[in-house]
Amino acid sequence: MTVQHQYPLQSLNTFGIKAHAEYFSSFSSKEELIELLGKTQKPLTILGGGSNILLTKNISGTVLKNEISEIEITHEDNDSLTVKVGGGVVWHDFVMWSIEHNLGGIENLSLIPGSVGAAPMQNIGAYGVEIKSVFQELEAVHIDNKTVKTFSNSGCQFAYRYSIFKGELKGQYIICHVTFKLSKQPQFNTSYGALEEELKAMGASKSLESVSQAVINIRQRKLPNPKDIGNSGSFFKNPTIPKAKFEQLKTQFPNIIGYPNGEQSVKVAAGWLIDHAGWKGYRKGDAGVHKNQALVLVNYGTAQGNEILTLSKNIQKSIQETFGIELEAEVNIL
Numbered sequence: 001m002t003v004q005h006q007y008p009l010q011s012l013n014t015f016g017i018k019a020h021a022e023y024f025s026s027f028s029s030k031e032e033l034i035e036l037l038g039k040t041q042k043p044l045t046i047l048g049g050g051s052n053i054l055l056t057k058n059i060s061g062t063v064l065k066n067e068i069s070e071i072e073i074t075h076e077d078n079d080s081l082t083v084k085v086g087g088g089v090v091w092h093d094f095v096m097w098s099i100e101h102n103l104g105g106i107e108n109l110s111l112i113p114g115s116v117g118a119a120p121m122q123n124i125g126a127y128g129v130e131i132k133s134v135f136q137e138l139e140a141v142h143i144d145n146k147t148v149k150t151f152s153n154s155g156c157q158f159a160y161r162y163s164i165f166k167g168e169l170k171g172q173y174i175i176c177h178v179t180f181k182l183s184k185q186p187q188f189n190t191s192y193g194a195l196e197e198e199l200k201a202m203g204a205s206k207s208l209e210s211v212s213q214a215v216i217n218i219r220q221r222k223l224p225n226p227k228d229i230g231n232s233g234s235f236f237k238n239p240t241i242p243k244a245k246f247e248q249l250k251t252q253f254p255n256i257i258g259y260p261n262g263e264q265s266v267k268v269a270a271g272w273l274i275d276h277a278g279w280k281g282y283r284k285g286d287a288g289v290h291k292n293q294a295l296v297l298v299n300y301g302t303a304q305g306n307e308i309l310t311l312s313k314n315i316q317k318s319i320q321e322t323f324g325i326e327l328e329a330e331v332n333i334l
Contacts, residue, residue: 003040009063013050014113016230017305021045021063028067028088030139030176034146036064044143045334046174048115049090051232052122053332056305066117068176071097082136084179087117091124099208104186105134107212108195111219113226113233117175121165122330123158127192127215132158134180140173149173160267161237161330194218222293230299231290235312236270236327249323270327271295277322279315287311309333 007024010016023041027033037044043061047053068086071094075082081103085094095110108129112119120138124131135158138151157164165173188206190196195214202217204210224231246258246266253276257269274280274294281291286303289311290296297308316327 003036003062007063009047009050009055009059012047012065013053013055014226014230014232015054015299015305015308016226017055017299017303017308019055019058019305021059023062024065025062026065026067028069030068030141030148033064033141033174033176037141037143037146040064044171048087048118049113051113051226052118052330053334054232054305054308055334056309057334059334064174066115066174066176068117074179079185080181080183082179082181084177085116086177087115087175089116090114091116091119095212098182099212102208103182103184104188104208105129105180105182106131107186107208108189108215110212110215116178120156120158120175120178121163122161123156123163125161127195128189130158132156134182136179136181138175138179139177140175142173144172148176160240190214223296224290224292224298229290230301230303231296232331234270234295235297235329235331236274236295236315237330238267238270239273239325239327240265240267241325242266245324253323268325273319273323273325273327274315277315277318279318282311284311289315 003023003025005023007021009019009021025036027036040062045059045063047063047065067088069088070086072084073081074084091114092111094116095106098106108127109124112124112126119131120135132153135153139148141148186208188211190199190211198214198218199210202214223233240261243264243266249256257272258266261267271294279289280294282289285307286300287307288298288300290298297312299308312329319325319327
């Protein structure tokens, strides 16, 4: 639990942005975290996989990295298995663990970057599945009073890319463990057309392995590997607009992509909006929009965080002017 001064963060954020933490330490247990909280310089910034942040400056105070890494089976019955997972476990590693143990529920979430501890914060989701569908509870430590609290599924107030930890409790808790209930008798969700098409192209019947591999194939084709090009995956959320507004937009843009979200609203594909506003493949210096997926902003090498932030704001302004839709960043801006 050494506390280090002026610690470089470039290797700890998937954008590959150069920045330093005034102080830095890591913890591998709840007890270590509580001890650290008693002696660290505030404010605190918590890092998991560093895959959902954009660093726009050096970080004052202390950056703490979650390295709680155990996976513990806490309950088992004929239909399911309950697993308590350390917040520092790499999310994709946990997905692979579940498949190796023939457990269903998160195979559609393969290759999503980040850590298990960050997953419930924004209710990660992909290809028709969200984490809330398998989430049981989480254990978190309050930063100020160092008490441990358990949050149930309803207590997390999950919504689209949202939880209470991005709202009223933002910056108040550090998630140490997350408990999931996974199925021994998986029900496959391949309702997204691209997933069905990929399985057909693979010549594969539905299984945990094949669905996971189909997701991986699609993501690797569409999304750049942060090891090659700095990025944090989808930079913007898919906006939800009233159904009447969507129908109005369809008269101007017949090919606009949207999905029903309840009876009176539609979730619009943000990538389509950005692409059709002319931003796909855009580059200024080393800050740009990826050539294959307009939702992904990239650092081609030496871009500063503020350059990528400026690009994101220009895109937001453009989408507002072109479609009358407000885009919201999914990435946390620090």
